[in-house]
Amino acid sequence: MSELKRLVYLAIAGVSFALGLVGVFVPLMPTTCFMLLAVWSATRSSPRLARWIRSHPRFGPAVVAWEGERAIPRHAKWLAAAMLALSMLVLALSVTLLWLKLVLIVGLALLGAWILTRPEPAL
Numbered sequence: 001m002s003e004l005k006r007l008v009y010l011a012i013a014g015v016s017f018a019l020g021l022v023g024v025f026v027p028l029m030p031t032t033c034f035m036l037l038a039v040w041s042a043t044r045s046s047p048r049l050a051r052w053i054r055s056h057p058r059f060g061p062a063v064v065a066w067e068g069e070r071a072i073p074r075h076a077k078w079l080a081a082a083m084l085a086l087s088m089l090v091l092a093l094s095v096t097l098l099w100l101k102l103v104l105i106v107g108l109a110l111l112g113a114w115i116l117t118r119p120e121p122a123l
Contacts, residue, residue, distance in 0.1 A: 001044070009045035013038045017049075020059065028083055032076060036060045036066060065121035072118045084112040 009119060019032035021099040042050035054060050054067075065071045072080075088105045 004050035005093070006045045009041045010049075013045060015051060016041065026057070028087070031059070032062045032066070035063050039063050039067070061121075065117050069119060069121055071114060071121040073118050077116055077118070077120075081112050084108050084115075 005018050011014050016034045016038035019029070020031045020038060023029040023031035023034060039053050054064055062073060062076060065073060091101055091104050091108075095104065098110065
């Protein structure tokens with residue numbers, strides 16, 4: 001792999017990790033999806049960083065569960081469902097174009113259904 005390509009993957013990993021950290025503190029900002037992207041890109045640029053994220057006590061279990069089983073922990077499912085419901089409520093009250101409101105709400109509902117139907121990690 002070229003050095004430029006490795007640096008691009010490393011930059012994606014760093015930005016994704018930073019956004020995932022923001023998601024820990026900002027309620028509507030996701031964490032796990034950014035950590036998954038960080039691990040994916042770090043695997044291609046910095047295996048040491050990827051190992052560190054996978055072994056991190058806060059981020060690691062969800063990342064490892066997704067990579068190994070395509071599973072989402074129950075608490076993460078309920079949190080995601082609650083945030084999606086709140087987002088749908090905000091959209092219902094704020095978007096004026098009916099077709100856009102419906103498309104967005106149906107899209108979020110389908111995303112929520114997909115998340116809730118994922119398996120939970122084996123213990």
